[in-house]
Amino acid sequence: MSTSTSASRSTVTTPLAPAAIGPYSQGVLVDDRLYVSGQIAIDPDTDSMVDGTIEAETERVLENVGAVLKAASMSFENVVRCEVFMADMNDYAQINEVYARYFNEKPPARQAVEVAKLPRNARVEVSCIAIR
Template sequence: MASIIKKIITTAKAPLPVGPYSQAVVVDRTVYLSGALGTDPATGKLVEGGAIPEAAKALENIIVLLAAAGSKIDNVIKCTVLLNDMADFAGVNLEYKKVFTKDLPARTCVQVGKLPLGANVEIEVIAVVGDCTVEHVTVD
């Protein structure tokens, strides 16, 4: 049986973990990103201004991590958005739509009790490595 390689991805260009986990893990051609907060990689602190700026920064951090893992935002297949307050849903969606502009990934968005560092938003993604061909299929 062939061995599967599990690559642990670490980059100082994105915020370092605030707990015992990896920034990203690649197995075969799939990239699993840990939840990204809207933190500045240089300071490790959340950006100011609440959920919307935090979402924008979290998405920037995701783009950097995907690149470090050999992937890109267009290769995201699943996204999970965790909100401290569902009242931020519309504003976070505005930032989300600036990054995910076509061939949207599957997504879940939920309100949670509390996020690390007192964050308002956390976003995690699963993506693939390599070139992707997109087919749109509609089933009646």
């Protein structure tokens, strides 16, 4: 005997995070689970990359993640897993310092890896999964 259930799936979009720069959604909500696409330091008001320190770039990235979470009626407290991609592992401590301000109570599971290159020459990108 097999049973089949159909999951509820919808896209999540907000003007408070950068519009997708490819064929993907800012977020996808499946039942109570939100998959947030990788966010880079694009200012949604100007569609330009934040220019400045790695800390400023990381803050913009996490503000973008937060905007997608909020659009799905969630917050950083709902995040259970994050993926952090960085162009230079030497930036790890500075990225981590900013990251810790957003995930201070119950930090999610996380992976952090150095990659060869990120879209628009970003230095950091963060994606996550959140659950209501």
